[in-house]
Amino acid sequence: MQNVMTICNYCGCGCGVYLCVDNNRVVGSYPSRNHPISRGNLCSKGWHLHQFIHSRNRLREPLLRKNGELLPVSWDEALDVTADALHKSRERSGPDSIGVLASAKCSNEENYLLQKFTRAGLGTNNIDHCARL
Numbered sequence: 001m002q003n004v005m006t007i008c009n010y011c012g013c014g015c016g017v018y019l020c021v022d023n024n025r026v027v028g029s030y031p032s033r034n035h036p037i038s039r040g041n042l043c044s045k046g047w048h049l050h051q052f053i054h055s056r057n058r059l060r061e062p063l064l065r066k067n068g069e070l071l072p073v074s075w076d077e078a079l080d081v082t083a084d085a086l087h088k089s090r091e092r093s094g095p096d097s098i099g100v101l102a103s104a105k106c107s108n109e110e111n112y113l114l115q116k117f118t119r120a121g122l123g124t125n126n127i128d129h130c131a132r133l
């Protein structure tokens with residue numbers, strides 16, 4: 001078994017975590033004692049960080065609800081449907097009918113782009129972050 005040092009990607013704290021790798025599969029995670037941020041601690045998300053990697057329930061493609069059922073679609077179709085829905089909502093009820101939630105799993109740069117898209121693209125200040133949900 002190998003222990004590979006990395007950074008937890010669940011939020012922006014950036015805790016130091018070791019992933020336990022056995023036969024090319026990540027099978028566990030535990031905190032780094034010497035990491036300057038986490039200093040031997042992880043929250044429950046960090047302790048369970050490894051579980052999503054090989055999960056059969058992991059989303060690998062966009063899903064679109066059709067006739068009440070979630071079905072896999074291409075990224076092009078998902079983006080077209082999303083853009084169309086945003087456009088229609090803005091036309092019908094104004095830009096403040098739309099709100100955007102950013103993610104702790106995004107990088108600073110991705111969250112910066114998201115607020116630009118929301119403010120300059122959609123025309124609303126309705127942008128918040130999942131940490132305040």
Ligand code: SF4
Pocket residue numbers: 008009010011012013014015038041042043044045046047
């Ligand atoms: S262990 Fe918890 S607090 Fe640390 S980076 Fe991961 S999610 Fe954030």
